Amino acid sequence: LVSGRWRVSVPGQLRVRSSREMGNRKGRSKKTFRDGGYYAHVWIGKRTVKEGEAAAIWDASGTRKVCHGPKRVRLWWSHVRFLDRFVADNNQYLLVKFRDGSKAHHRGPISLFFDPCIHEQVEVSDALMLSANEAIVVYCESNRPTQPMGTALICEATSQAMARKTMLGTIPLPESTSKDDKRPQDTPKQEASVQRRVVRGPAVFTPASNEWVHTFSWHGSITESGKGSKTGTPGDEKRPHALTFQKVRCMPDQMYYSVRDVRTADDAQLTVHLMIFYELSSIETMLDTTNDPIGDFINATSADVMVFGAAMTYERLMLSTAALSDPSTFKILSQRMEQTGFRLLKVVYRGFSTSPQLQAMHDDAIAKRTKLRLTSDTIEVEQAQQAIELRCKQERSEREQQLEAAARQHKGNLEEIALEQARRNRDADHHQILRHEQERAEAEILQKKASNDEDLRRYSALKALGVDLTKLMIADRERQPDQHVRIDSAVTPSVHFAMSRRE
Numbered sequence: 001l002v003s004g005r006w007r008v009s010v011p012g013q014l015r016v017r018s019s020r021e022m023g024n025r026k027g028r029s030k031k032t033f034r035d036g037g038y039y040a041h042v043w044i045g046k047r048t049v050k051e052g053e054a055a056a057i058w059d060a061s062g063t064r065k066v067c068h069g070p071k072r073v074r075l076w077w078s079h080v081r082f083l084d085r086f087v088a089d090n091n092q093y094l095l096v097k098f099r100d101g102s103k104a105h106h107r108g109p110i111s112l113f114f115d116p117c118i119h120e121q122v123e124v125s126d127a128l129m130l131s132a133n134e135a136i137v138v139y140c141e142s143n144r145p146t147q148p149m150g151t152a153l154i155c156e157a158t159s160q161a162m163a164r165k166t167m168l169g170t171i172p173l174p175e176s177t178s179k180d181d182k183r184p185q186d187t188p189k190q191e192a193s194v195q196r197r198v199v200r201g202p203a204v205f206t207p208a209s210n211e212w213v214h215t216f217s218w219h220g221s222i223t224e225s226g227k228g229s230k231t232g233t234p235g236d237e238k239r240p241h242a243l244t245f246q247k248v249r250c251m252p253d254q255m256y257y258s259v260r261d262v263r264t265a266d267d268a269q270l271t272v273h274l275m276i277f278y279e280l281s282s283i284e285t286m287l288d289t290t291n292d293p294i295g296d297f298i299n300a301t302s303a304d305v306m307v308f309g310a311a312m313t314y315e316r317l318m319l320s321t322a323a324l325s326d327p328s329t330f331k332i333l334s335q336r337m338e339q340t341g342f343r344l345l346k347v348v349y350r351g352f353s354t355s356p357q358l359q360a361m362h363d364d365a366i367a368k369r370t371k372l373r374l375t376s377d378t379i380e381v382e383q384a385q386q387a388i389e390l391r392c393k394q395e396r397s398e399r400e401q402q403l404e405a406a407a408r409q410h411k412g413n414l415e416e417i418a419l420e421q422a423r424r425n426r427d428a429d430h431h432q433i434l435r436h437e438q439e440r441a442e443a444e445i446l447q448k449k450a451s452n453d454e455d456l457r458r459y460s461a462l463k464a465l466g467v468d469l470t471k472l473m474i475a476d477r478e479r480q481p482d483q484h485v486r487i488d489s490a491v492t493p494s495v496h497f498a499m500s501r502r503e
Contacts, residue, residue: 034082036114042075049073054083054113064117083113086122091129093206097121107206128213130201133251135283137214138207140195198283200250214287218243219294221256230294232256234273234350238298252279252345257298259305268314271353272305272324277345278337285341293340300333307332314358324349 033053040047049055049069058064058079066083067073088094088108096112097103097120106112107127114122128136199205207213220243221232228243234256254277262270276297280286290296308329309317323329327344334344354362459469487493 033085036082036084038080038082040080042078042080044077045075047073047075047080049082052085054085056081056083056115056117066113066115081116083115084122085111085113086124087111088124091127091204092124093127095121095123095125103209105207105209128205128246130199130203130205130247132202133249134247135198135200135250136205136246136248137283137287138197138199138205138211139214140197140208141210142193142195196287213246215244215246216248217241218292219298230255234258238294240292240295243294248280248283250280250283252277254278255294255297256350257301259302262305262309264309264312264314264317266313268358269355270309270314270317272309273350273352274301274305274324275348275350276301276333277347279343279345280341281343282341285339290340293337293342296336296340297333297342300336301330303332304330318362321349321352 033050034055047055049067049071051070053069055067055073056064057067057073057075060077086094088106088110090108092108094106094108094110094112095103096106098118099120112122130136205213218230219238219240220228220230221236221238222242223229223233230243230253232238232255235258236256238257254275257274257276259272259274262272264270278297286293305324308324312320325346325348327334327347330344330347333347337344462472463469487495
């Protein structure tokens with residue numbers, strides 16, 4: 001009792017309460033489940049520890065006991081403090097640090113009450129979620145000296161519903177919490193060995209108490225949000241330790257990089273902009289050979305570009321920029337990537353920049369060359385257009401001649417066909433006339449033969465009758481008058497005939 005106030009000493013906590021606050025009274029907490037914020041000093045009274053709660057009770061002698069609900073506890077000159085409850089789900093774990101310096105990791109799902117006499121700190125940490133193309137580097141310390149451990153007070157449930165959801169477990173109690181507390185004698189120290197392994201995804205990784213995950217610190221670009229970026233943006237600046245991470249991507253990646261202060265053979269200063277594509281092929285080789293591969297790539301790329309630019313003049317460099325997209329140009333970079341477990345896929349040249357004066361001169365030269373090139377292209381286009389027109393005219397003239405020749409040939413063929421047809425018609429008419437004449441002659445011969453046969457029959461008959469055939473035939477062959485004129489008149493007429501001459 002100090003100046004009318006009671007000073008109460010609790011392990012790990014010092015709280016001063018007024019005597020008016022002492023006695024049998026209920027806690028001031030309105031919560032459904034009371035946590036570590038609830039503390040009371042009770043002379044004579046009782047407390048109900050509900051199911052799902054736990055409380056640490058110190059009696060007048062300073063002995064502590066832990067009560068798990070549901071339970072009704074009678075108190076006599078005691079201090080009551082309810083315990084905080086920590087819960088980890090399937091993708092979390094509890095990191096427990098004990099007052100003796102040891103620690104333990106418990107993979108969820110699990111719940112744990114924080115006991116200030118045993119635990120120094122309890123945290124709920126997220127497990128590392130690894131996708132299919134990610135990996136982490138884990139270090140494990142083995143052959144460590146055994147140390148006393150504390151007791152983890154796990155939430156104890158009595159109902160069947162809570163029993164299915166809450167995990168019960170214990171960790172060896174430290175000897176320092178017993179009444180006859182004697183610190184263990186020092187044991188001879190053993191040399192601990194550290195082993196390294198690579199955990200590849202897909203996986204959910206929870207480190208053990210003797211394990212820790214390697215944290216990488218590489219060169220990178222600072223984004224507007226203040227975060228580090230491995231790829232960066234065009235024209236940005238790579239800064240040391242700008243990129244801090246634990247998960248390594250085992251897949252093709254790329255980054256923007258600008259090589260500044262590149263000097264040519266004629267002392268022109270340039271900034272060459274590149275995009276580098278690479279792939280991590282061996283994590284173990286990278287861990288054994290470098291702490292910052294991005295920094296090594298930056299230095300190797302700068303060396304290659306410096307050597308490339310120093311051997312050329314400004315004009316020659318402008319004509320040879322295509323070589324900056326050839327991976328064979330970057331020999332130092334390729335060699336360094338191979339040494340650190342990476343593989344150079346390709347390099348893309350994105351352009352260059354220089355001082356404003358030199359850039360203005362270069363722009364003017366480009367404008368003039370472009371103007372001359374455009375003029376030359378225009379003349380070439382006009383000449384090509386004229387050549388096309390002439391070629392079209394020539395082709396059209398040749399085509400017209402071919403058409404005219406084809407027309408004449410067609411006309412000649414038609415005339416020849418007509419003449420041939422006329423000849424065939426004339427031949428047919430001639431053959432028909434000859435046939436008619438032959439038929440006529442044959443008819444006349446037949447008729448003449450028939451007449452001769454008739455004459456022969458008649459002459460034979462006359463001969464048989466005794467007629468002198470010679471006289472008869474001579475009389476028949478005498479010349480007969482062409483015309484006979486008969487004049488009938490009663491008197492003797494006087495007639496004068498005008499006879500037409502016979503031609």
